[in-house]
């Protein structure tokens with residue numbers, strides 16, 4: 001089913017205001033959470049008649065993906081969602097999906113020799129342990145993250161009032177001023193050292209959280225560091241049946257046309273429209289199987305990281321030319337293993353007495369895993385062991401695990417399956433974020449990952465790209481890059 005709309009645009013021609021009627025068609029490249037939420041918001045803004053084509057060369061969901069083993073499905077990509085991720089929350093509600101809550105088992109931190117920190121199932125013991133080992137730093141860290149989240153949440157108010165930003169930097173500045181921009185330019189380590197956190201706390205608590213969430217050290221930028229720490233909060237949740245259901249749901253709700261094909265190049269061309277007037281449009285050339293096709297669009301939203309390895313899209317004949325993108329993405333392997341853990345490699349405690357369900361690791365180059373933890377299938381709230389007591393464990397590592405490494409970790413195992421990812425940017429502050437406006441009507445939403453990669457970040461970027469495209473198409477410049485929005489909106493009911 002295709003939709004077409006005639007849209008009125010007014011232009012100044014030799015000093016006279018002339019109205020043209022154009023057919024509006026929009027292409028989105030990539031059907032991950034970024035592309036599908038862009039389709040959803042573009043439909044909301046541009047209305048029911050505009051044609052929206054969504055190009056996807058792989059599976060709908062992108063980095064939200066599951067793997068089915070022995071009849072059970074597990075998340076292998078983006079898995080947890082923060083309780084304050086309001087776009088994701090809204091999608092789930094609007095699409096009639098259900099949620100599963102994180103199981104919240106016990107966590108320990110291994111440094112290659114022993115467990116340097118171990119949670120207790122008694123809340124009060126935990127508090128005493130944390131204060132004993134790190135003073136009040138855990139509480140201070142919690143407050144630091146909460147303060148950042150508090151400011152971050154301003155985006156929902158701005159977007160509900162339809163305000164858009166033309167750069168990632170402007171968006172972040174509107175939320176947290178120079179402090180937020182400063183976080184992009186400094187490492188998390190520098191930021192937290194300056195705030196007075198101890199080496200011990202940074203090595204034993206903060207670095208392990210960065211390793212499990214972003215496969216990197218505390219040398220990542222301070223902003224993504226804060227997002228990563230938020231990813232260790234309580235109350236995390238996931239979508240029942242798999243997070244990727246949000247993407248297929250948004251695609252359907254947006255009534256876009258899914259085109260299964262790989263976009264090869266985008267070129268700006270002059271075309272004569274049905275009205276007889278010449279107009280600049282974008283030609284999208286894509287491959288399906290061995291065939292090449294192309295189609296013309298007024299607006300394009302690129303919702304995939306633009307680099308050779310990940311999307312390989314060429315921009316032809318743009319004036320000025322569109323720069324090449326060189327963001328390097330971190331390679332990560334997710335391995336699912338159903339088996340009996342050899343807990344004696346982590347702790348001297350007897351096998352039956354080991355009660356940790358997640359083991360994080362310190363930044364030790366001798367370690368071959370970043371983390372290991374018990375996981376539930378996408379339909380369960382709590383992980384279920386099989387009759388022989390085996391659980392399904394998810395391991396994140398920098399390289400594919402060898403059989404020897406798996407046999408070191410497990411006394412016995414039923415299966416081991418893996419998925420490799422170019423997962424998220426390799427963060428190296430100072431971060432220079434790519435432009436959102438690549439050309440007149442060509443938008444890039446994945447650039448937001450330079451600040452932090454997470455489902456909610458892509459959804460925020462998608463909403464922003466839809467608002468930006470809409471306001472620029474209609475000449476509403478007052479809705480873009482407004483300064484002091486927080487103060488302006490404070491007085492509104």
Ligand SMILES: Cc1cc2nc3c(=O)[nH]c(=O)nc-3n(C[C@H](O)[C@H](O)[C@H](O)COP(=O)(O)OP(=O)(O)OC[C@H]3O[C@@H](n4cnc5c(N)ncnc54)[C@H](O)[C@@H]3O)c2cc1C
Pocket residue numbers: 029030031032033034035055056057058059060061062063064076077078079080081261262263264303304305310311312313332334421422423424446453454455456458
């Ligand atoms: C292992 C792992 C764990 C993670 N855990 C979490 C987590 O717990 N919580 C969280 O919030 N985030 C997590 N993330 C990050 C999160 O998954 C991503 O930030 C988010 O899914 C990115 O979505 P996106 O739509 O922007 O990009 P993608 O999901 O990458 O979507 C881009 C799509 O574009 C398609 N595409 C690329 N090139 C072309 C082309 N030329 N033509 C057509 N289609 C093309 C791709 O096939 C892909 O489907 C994790 C990521 C990974 C890899």
Ligand SMILES: CC(C)=CCC/C(C)=C/CC/C(C)=C/CSC[C@H](N)C(=O)O
Pocket residue numbers: 079080081082085149152212213214227228230231373394424453454456457
């Ligand atoms: C964007 C905001 C404000 C919050 C998002 C917090 C969040 C959910 C961060 C997680 C980011 C991430 C890339 C996690 C990867 S690993 C996830 C999990 N620990 C797992 O074991 O699968």
